[in-house]
Amino acid sequence: MIPRLIIIGALFIGTCYSGFAQEEIRLWEGKAPGSEGWTHQEVSTTSANGIVAIRNVVDPSLSVYLPEPSSSTGIAVVVCPGGAFRALSLEGEGVAAAKWLNKRGIAAFVLKYRLLKTDDRTQMSFSMPGASTKLQIKNANANPDPNNEELNNVIKLATSDGQQAIRLVRQNAKRWNINPLKIGIMGFSAGGGVAVGTALLNDPAGCPDFLVSVYGPSQVDVNVPANAPPLFIAVAANHKPVSAGCVALYTVWNEAGKPAELHVYSKGKGPFGMGGNGLPSDTWPDRFLEWLKAEGF
Numbered sequence: 362m363i364p365r366l367i368i369i370g371a372l373f374i375g376t377c378y379s380g381f382a383q384e385e386i387r388l389w390e391g392k393a394p395g396s397e398g399w400t401h402q403e404v405s406t407t408s409a410n411g412i413v414a415i416r417n418v419v420d421p422s423l424s425v426y427l428p429e430p431s432s433s434t435g436i437a438v439v440v441c442p443g444g445a446f447r448a449l450s451l452e453g454e455g456v457a458a459a460k461w462l463n464k465r466g467i468a469a470f471v472l473k474y475r476l477l478k479t480d481d482r483t484q485m486s487f488s489m490p491g492a493s494t495k496l497q498i499k500n501a502n503a504n505p506d507p508n509n510e511e512l513n514n515v516i517k518l519a520t521s522d523g524q525q526a527i528r529l530v531r532q533n534a535k536r537w538n539i540n541p542l543k544i545g546i547m548g549f550s551a552g553g554g555v556a557v558g559t560a561l562l563n564d565p566a567g568c569p570d571f572l573v574s575v576y577g578p579s580q581v582d583v584n585v586p587a588n589a590p591p592l593f594i595a596v597a598a599n600h601k602p603v604s605a606g607c608v609a610l611y612t613v614w615n616e617a618g619k620p621a622e623l624h625v626y627s628k629g630k631g632p633f634g635m636g637g638n639g640l641p642s643d644t645w646p647d648r649f650l651e652w653l654k655a656e657g658f
Contacts, residue, residue, distance in 0.1 A: 382424040382459075382471070388525045393421055393475065395518050401478050414448040418476045421522040423529065426459035426469040427537060434466040435540035436658055439526045439569070441472050443550025443577065443632065446515050447479050453634045454549040454575075461635055461646060468539055470530055474522040474555055477515050496602040501613045503578035503606025504554075516580045520558030523548075524567030527559060531566065543658050545571035545590070550603075550632055553577010557610065560590055571658060573649060576632055578606025585617035591656045592621040595645040597629025622652050 392399075399419045406414050423439070440462075442454035449455070451471065459469035496503055506512050527544055534541040546569040548556030553574035558581055560572045569590050576596045592614045596607040604625060614621040626633075629642030636643035 382456075383427055384425045386423045386425065386529065388421045388423065388522055388529065393419070393518070393522070395514075395521065396475060399478075412450065413452055414444065415451055415473065416448045416476065416479050418449065418473050421475055421525075422473045423526050424455075424459075424471040424473070425537070426456075426463055426471065428463040428466045428468060430538060432466040433468070433538050434543075435538065436466070436543045436653070437468040437470065437530050437534075437537070437539045437545070438462055438573070439470045439472055439523065439530060439544070439546040439556075441474065441523060441546065441548035441552030441555045443548070443552045444476070446512060446519065446551045447477050449473060449476065449552075450549070450634075454552065454632075457635045458547065458549075465650065468537055470526060472523060472526050472552075472555075474519040474552075475515060476519070477511065496605065498578075498602075498606055498609045499582075501579050501583035501606070501609040502581055503602065503609065504580045516554065516558070519551075519555045520562070520581075523555045523559040524562060524564060527567045527569055543570055545569050545573060545658075547573035547575065548577045549575045549634070550577050551580070554580035557581075557583070560592075561586060571653070571656060574607065574610065575645070576600055576603050576607065578603055579610050583610060583613050585613055585619055589614065589617065589619040591652075592619065593649055593652050594622070595624045595626070595642070595648065597626045597631060597633060597642050599627075600629065600631045603631075620656065624648055 401417050403417050440458045442449045442451050444450050455471040459471050462469040530544050531541045546556040554577055557579045572590045573593045594607050596604045598604050611621050611623040626642040628640050630638045633642040
């Protein structure tokens, strides 16, 4: 059953739509299922170079970013920031993506999903762990620590948050001027793993209509479902072993006869976010928009 819409903070700022979160919505009524016993507190930290990270997410939520009504296309995207399931890069891989989408008439919903518990001494990374290790990728599963029970549980919980986010957006499509058949999900790094996971679960209400993975390989075995959505992937070749995982994901999708497009940039800054690095990978958002149009959205 889909819970009632639960607003935990509304920031309606006059008639300003794009650039500010209009509201923040809790995903679950009461405690999130599967982590009812969690008692730690969410924290926000800022690194020496000014990167803001959110850690220890217990109460997952969606931040709503709507385009100007006159420019709305009816398309919506749930955006999943990365952070190795240990933090969330909400600005560079969340808000920045939402603003870019809004300028193109696309509604955006930035997802704050559940994470591994960490403390202040933990070194934070905005890349998937295992970057210096050669992964054994089987069934397109690029999980860097497949025997880590705690990590696997969090991946499962985060994926359920992703599906719940899609359900809530679909449930409120009329309210937000969205076509319920044009709701996609975009994930960066670990968030890409969350996004892919939503398309693998057998739940039509929580399945995306299109799937975008930005340097985010699957973190679970990939058995491509019959109703698999079109898939778009962007990654830098030198972002290893992430790039190998993304190629494996494309391969299984393509072999299953499902629409898939893969962009591997020979020069790219590992986790390149929305661009601005002066490298070929900066163009991926434009390629995504072209793909979205080509797929009929």
